[in-house]
Amino acid sequence: MHAIVIEDKHLVWAEVPDPEPAEGEVIVDVTASAVNRADVLQRQGLYPPPSGASDYPGLECSGVISAVGPGVTGHHVGERVCALLAGGGYAERVAVPAGQLLPVPAGLSLVEVASLPEVACTVWSNVVDRDRLRPGETLLVHGGGSGIGTFAIQLGAALGARVLVTARAEKHERLRALGADLAIDYQTQDFVRVVRDHTGGRGADVVLDIIGAKYLARNVEALAVEGRITVIGMQGGRAAELDLSRLMAKRGRVSSTSLRARPAADKARIVAGVRDQVWPLVAAGLVKPVIHSTFALAEAAEAHRLMESGDHFGKILLQR
Numbered sequence: 046m047h048a049i050v051i052e053d054k055h056l057v058w059a060e061v062p063d064p065e066p067a068e069g070e071v072i073v074d075v076t077a078s079a080v081n082r083a084d085v086l087q088r089q090g091l092y093p094p095p096s097g098a099s100d101y102p103g104l105e106c107s108g109v110i111s112a113v114g115p116g117v118t119g120h121h122v123g124e125r126v127c128a129l130l131a132g133g134g135y136a137e138r139v140a141v142p143a144g145q146l147l148p149v150p151a152g153l154s155l156v157e158v159a160s161l162p163e164v165a166c167t168v169w170s171n172v173v174d175r176d177r178l179r180p181g182e183t184l185l186v187h188g189g190g191s192g193i194g195t196f197a198i199q200l201g202a203a204l205g206a207r208v209l210v211t212a213r214a215e216k217h218e219r220l221r222a223l224g225a226d227l228a229i230d231y232q233t234q235d236f237v238r239v240v241r242d243h244t245g246g247r248g249a250d251v252v253l254d255i256i257g258a259k260y261l262a263r264n265v266e267a268l269a270v271e272g273r274i275t276v277i278g279m280q281g282g283r284a285a286e287l288d289l290s291r292l293m294a295k296r297g298r299v300s301s302t303s304l305r306a307r308p309a310a311d312k313a314r315i316v317a318g319v320r321d322q323v324w325p326l327v328a329a330g331l332v333k334p335v336i337h338s339t340f341a342l343a344e345a346a347e348a349h350r351l352m353e354s355g356d357h358f359g360k361i362l363l364q365r
């Protein structure tokens with residue numbers, strides 16, 4: 046088969062051996078994959094795959110099952126699926142633990158569903174499973190125009206929360222159309238002041254943060270009493286000082302998670318939660334894929350250049 050391999054920080058379409066299904070795995074013939082910021086970091090040598098994962102980039106895919114390994118029940122050759130991966134999605138075929146497979150929700154094509162597994166699992170596991178966002182609460186999402194952000198806005202709104210986002214001004218109209226109550230221009234506005242003003246001084250109940258160090262202290266200032274901050278990205282650095290008295294005064298919580306390195310059993314639990322709680326919202330049209338553009342899989346390097354430019358809104362797909 047062919048796959049995108051990383052050679053000297055470049056993406057190269059190369060001939061590689063076919064994967065074999067191990068115990069509990071299926072082989073998926075890939076129809077589409079999608080680009081995540083983590084793939085760019087992996088290509089740059091800054092984010093090696095976890096041990097046991099494929100060396101090829103690609104944290105999600107859609108396609109058709111072409112082989113079923115030993116010990117797998119409930120799946121069959123010819124089944125249309127999408128999947129959360131630890132790597133290997135930029136390829137013609139990929140081995141997937143059966144617990145990381147998801148069905149294709151009604152109304153979506155096999156190409157567009159490739160945009161969902163990574164963002165759905167990341168956002169649901171943090172905002173719903175971990176931070177217990179409740180109807181009527183305020184969710185602050187940093188980087189509203191990202192793949193993660195465009196999904197988090199829709200999920201938060203569908204769950205009855207008020208969603209506030211930070212993003213560059215040119216993305217604001219599209220963010221409001223997705224369900225954001227308010228978009229904040231992080232280049233010209235102080236998000237702490239705007240969040241406080243907009244919530245009558247209360248602050249955000251849940252903060253989903255991709256910036257890290259640069260926003261830590263300000264996230265605490267923007268937090269409501271009993272608020273929860275989860276940091277899932279470090280685009281603004283990894284080391285910061287935290288004034289615990291400010292956090293304590295709010296009885297606040299700061300946590301951080303990474304999906305990719307979680308054990309397979311954890312991922313299977315998250316995937317099951319997404320199937321039960323998020324997929325019905327997708328099938329009902331309340332949460333939709335937000336796809337900026339689609340490249341041929343062999344042209345993944347072009348897709349990475351687009352992601353690095355920051356000009357995309359939502360997801361960038363790779364189609365075979």
Ligand SMILES: NC(=O)c1ccc[n+]([C@@H]2O[C@H](COP(=O)([O-])OP(=O)(O)OC[C@H]3O[C@@H](n4cnc5c(N)ncnc54)[C@H](OP(=O)(O)O)[C@@H]3O)[C@@H](O)[C@H]2O)c1
Binds near residue numbers: 231302304
């Ligand atoms: N921990 C995990 O398990 C996990 C899983 C998935 C993703 N992530 C992380 O989530 C983040 C988003 O991933 P993605 O693939 O969706 O990336 P992406 O589409 O490339 O999004 C990056 C976003 O960062 C925004 N941004 C840059 N500087 C900002 C600032 N100062 N304030 C607010 N927003 C800012 C950009 O918004 P503008 O265009 O408006 O500037 C852009 O939308 C990445 O950091 C990724 O590593 C973590």
